[in-house]
Amino acid sequence: MYRFIRFAILLMGLLSASSSFAADAHLEPLTTADDLGPVVEQPIEFPHNRHAKDMGINCIYCHTYSRRGNVAGIPPMQKCIGCHQNIESVRETPRIKKLFEYWDAKKAIPWKKVHDLPDFVRFNHERHIKRFVFQQNRPVQEVCGACHGDVKEMTVARRQKSLAMGWCMSCHEKEHVVVAQGGMPIGTAAYWYAMKKPAVKADGTVVAKGPNDCSSCHY
Amino acid sequence: MSVTNLLENWSEFRHAHPVGDVPHDPYKWAMSIDLDACTGCNACSVACYAENNLPVVGKEKYAAGHSMHWMRIERYWPVDDTTSLEPATREFPDQGAQFLPMMCQQCEAAPCETVCPVGATNHTPDGLNSQAYNRCVGSRYCSANCPFKVRYFNWYDYPTTENVWPAEMTQQLNPDITLRSKGVMEKCTFCVQRIRAGERSVKNEGRVLKDGEVQTACQQVCPTGAITFGNLIDSESKVHQQWKAQRVELTADEQEKDKEADSGLRGYRILEELRAYPSVMYMERVRESAI
Incomplete structure (x- = not known):
């Protein structure tokens, strides 16, 4: 008999716990099912395709x-202005007009x-770019x-x-060549990764x- | 972390020192503190507050046991007559105070690490005792098990607590380190944000850090240079030379100073007999006169 009462209390507890958890549902989930992030409305609809694909501009030229x-x-x-003040052909298009308004x-x-990223993660762009673009001589857009x-x-x-930790680790656990053909040599002195x-x-x-290591990114 | 990786590299995880087969390489961060040079000015403590975004909890919370100071100066006063059981005649004698800066000792066999139920505190390959705030669930077991009592708990959500950081002061917070939230444990990290920044910059140059390239905040401000921080493996480093000169061994539980009387050595580590193997060496005071 008591066993059933105990079970019932456990069930009630579980129910109330899960419902109180659902009350926090106004928090946006970190990832969507397909790992796609939310659609972000920008003040100017910046066409990455025009710049990176049609014009073939290096990512690092702007994201320096x-x-x-x-x-x-x-x-x-x-x-933006440095180039666009000299590009008369698109000067009167709505997005560029908006740019010059600003x-x-x-x-x-x-x-x-x-x-x-959440505030407790320290991601470093520099090391990834140095390692994969310069040392491994890979195309920037691939990196x-x-x-x-x-x-x-x-x-x-x-x-x-997803930018979740498990996703980061899926790459960090792989062995990568330190310096590939045509890559920037990194000197004869000892160097360490991981x-x-x-x-x-x-x-x-x-x-x-x-x-x-935890403290490589979390501190 | 995949299961295969976990099994293959098991010895690397939860890896407690000292062990001979996995030596620290290329870094083992350590410190030495010259108590003879320490004047108890508290500059190190203030620098730590500034560098590590520590909240100033105030008198009331301190009295309630909610203290928060990664670097604290402990005071010791001489007793008039050591044989007497009577209380000292005066609470604060005019002179003779001795000071001891106390922070996380970054033990090699840290008692806090083994008891964490969620593995939030771990030993790093460079000999630090790391604390992952986002993993901590606030059991406070580590603090209970710490023989030095240098772990501090966030009893409140300090960033949102009134008067901890007035609005105009949020600009002075260090962006390189997390603002800890309510319910997590924290402690001295040997200014890990500076170490990581230094490591990153020298990795670009394909070398390892040299002595003096990374300073902790407390070391940087110490007016008498009592605090030395560096890489214990690097024989060029000042901290290595000081440990060597005092014949202090990282993996020993009794140092030369205590083995032989009148050895002239000053180096020791606190509560050595507990075999936590701390990374901080103290050099005992020589001066008799007070400050």
């Missing part, structure tokens, strides 16, 4: 801080963040695309990957994994 800082950042407006009013464009998706096919960027010496394979290639 990605190779020397933690945060890739948003390019300053001078970068420029003449001396106001920053209030871009919204698309790839937003950026590993996390940001195929941006050259988008207008306004949308998050394509706080470990890189391993040397039987055929002489030097490989290393990404850091997998």
Whole structure:
């Protein structure tokens, strides 16, 4: 008899616990089922496809801080104006007119963040760009695309990957070549990845994994 | 973390030192503190508050046991007559105070690490005792098990608590470190944000950190240079030379100073007999006179 009462109390507790959890449902889920992030409405519908695909502009030309800082950042407006003041053919199109409105009013464009990590994670762009673009000599769009998706096919960027820790680790657990053919050599002095010496394979290639220690990213 | 990776590299996880087969390489962060140079000025403590976004909890919360100071100065006063059981005649003698800066000792065999139910505190390959705030569930078991009592709990959500950071002061918070939320444990990290930033910059150059390239906040401000921080493996580093000069061994539970009387050595570690193998060496005071 008591067993049933206990069971009933447990059930009630579980129910109330789950319902109180559901009360927090106003929080947006971190990822959607297909890993696509929410659609972000930007003040100007920036056409990444025109710039990255049609014009073939290097990602790092505008997102220049990605190779020397933690945060890739948003390019300053001078970068837009620097080119667009000389491009008469699109000067009267609605998006460019809007750009110059901001420029003449001396106001920053209030871009919204698309790839937003929680505050307890420290992601570093610089190391990823240095490692994969410069040392491994891979195409920039492939390297950026590993996390940001195929941006050259988008207008306004949308998050394509989950950016969850397990997803980060799926790449950090793989062995990557340290310096590939044509890549930037990194000197003869000792260097470490993942706080470990890189391993040397039987055929002489030097490989290393990404850091997998908690305090590499969480502090 | 896949199961195969977990099984293959099991010895690397929850890896407690000292063990001979997995030596620290290339870094083992350690510290030495010269108590003879320490004047108890509290500059280290203030620098720590500024660097690590520590909330100033105030008198009432402190009295309630909700203290929050990663770096604290402990005071010791001489007793008039050590043989007497009577209380000292004066609470604060005019002179003779001795000071001891106390922060997380980054133990190699840390008692806090083994008791964490969720693995939020771990040993890193470079010899730090890391704390992942987002993983911590606030059981406070680590604090209970810490022999040095240097772990501090967030009893309140300090960033949103009134008067902890007045609105105009939020601009001075350090963006390189998390603002801890309510219900997580925190402690001195040896300024891990500075270490990681240094590591990143030297990785670009394909080398390892040299002595002096990473300073902790407390070391940086100490007016008498009592605090030395560095890589214990690097034989060029000042901290290595100080440990060596004092013949303090990381993996020993009794140092030379205590083995032989009149050895002239000053180096020791606190509560060594507990075999937590701390990474902070203290050099005992020589001066007799007070400050």
